Amino acid sequence: MLRSRSRTFPLYSYDYDSDYPPEGKALKAAIAAADAILFVTPEYNRSIPGALKNAIDWASRPWGTNSFTNKPSAVIGASPGAIGTAVAQQSLRSVLSYCNSPQMNAPEAYVKFSPEIFGNDGEVIDSGTEEFLRRFMEEYRDHVVRVLTVLPPRT
Ligand SMILES: Cc1cc2nc3c(=O)[nH]c(=O)nc-3n(C[C@H](O)[C@H](O)[C@H](O)COP(=O)(O)O)c2cc1C
Numbered sequence: 001m002l003r004s005r006s007r008t009f010p011l012y013s014y015d016y017d018s019d020y021p022p023e024g025k026a027l028k029a030a031i032a033a034a035d036a037i038l039f040v041t042p043e044y045n046r047s048i049p050g051a052l053k054n055a056i057d058w059a060s061r062p063w064g065t066n067s068f069t070n071k072p073s074a075v076i077g078a079s080p081g082a083i084g085t086a087v088a089q090q091s092l093r094s095v096l097s098y099c100n101s102p103q104m105n106a107p108e109a110y111v112k113f114s115p116e117i118f119g120n121d122g123e124v125i126d127s128g129t130e131e132f133l134r135r136f137m138e139e140y141r142d143h144v145v146r147v148l149t150v151l152p153p154r155t
Helices: 014-019 022-033 050-060 086-098 127-150
Strands: 037-041 073-079 110-112
Touching (some): 022 050, 073 127
Parallel strands (some): 037 073, 073 110
16 A cells, blocks of 8 residues: 655656656556555545645656556545545546546545544444445456456566
């Protein structure tokens, strides 16, 4: 699992392209080693957090080495707000489209982060939500297998 490490990541600039820093190289290597990416995002001001966008910008460059090309992905998120990151997810989907990642279109998953659904330790305690998330992950697995069958990773 990759967590955004905004404290160590400078803001991306193409001035870095000629001498990519270790953080950028490490992020690209981690994505290259993964079969697929499941983006789990909060919602900040009806979009994705700036730290996540910055990480995507780093991984998409230097020009010609976009880490998301043909890399299967899906998007999910949870927030205390009533629409459960729906707007942030649409924003993220737009970015991933431009980055040429074959995304899972459906199902969508907008999860409300409430005490009735999540216990104190963050585990899902609502059985309906648990079943929904299980089906989401099954669909995600099928999507990844389909994409990798048609677009096998380069070795
Ligand atoms: C700057 C900021 C903006 C936020 N904007 C939204 C928002 O647009 N919609 C929403 O549902 N929650 C919003 N929230 C609440 C976050 O969803 C909630 O704080 C979440 O737990 C943040 O997750 P994180 O701690 O992993 O960043 C916002 C929180 C912050 C700090």
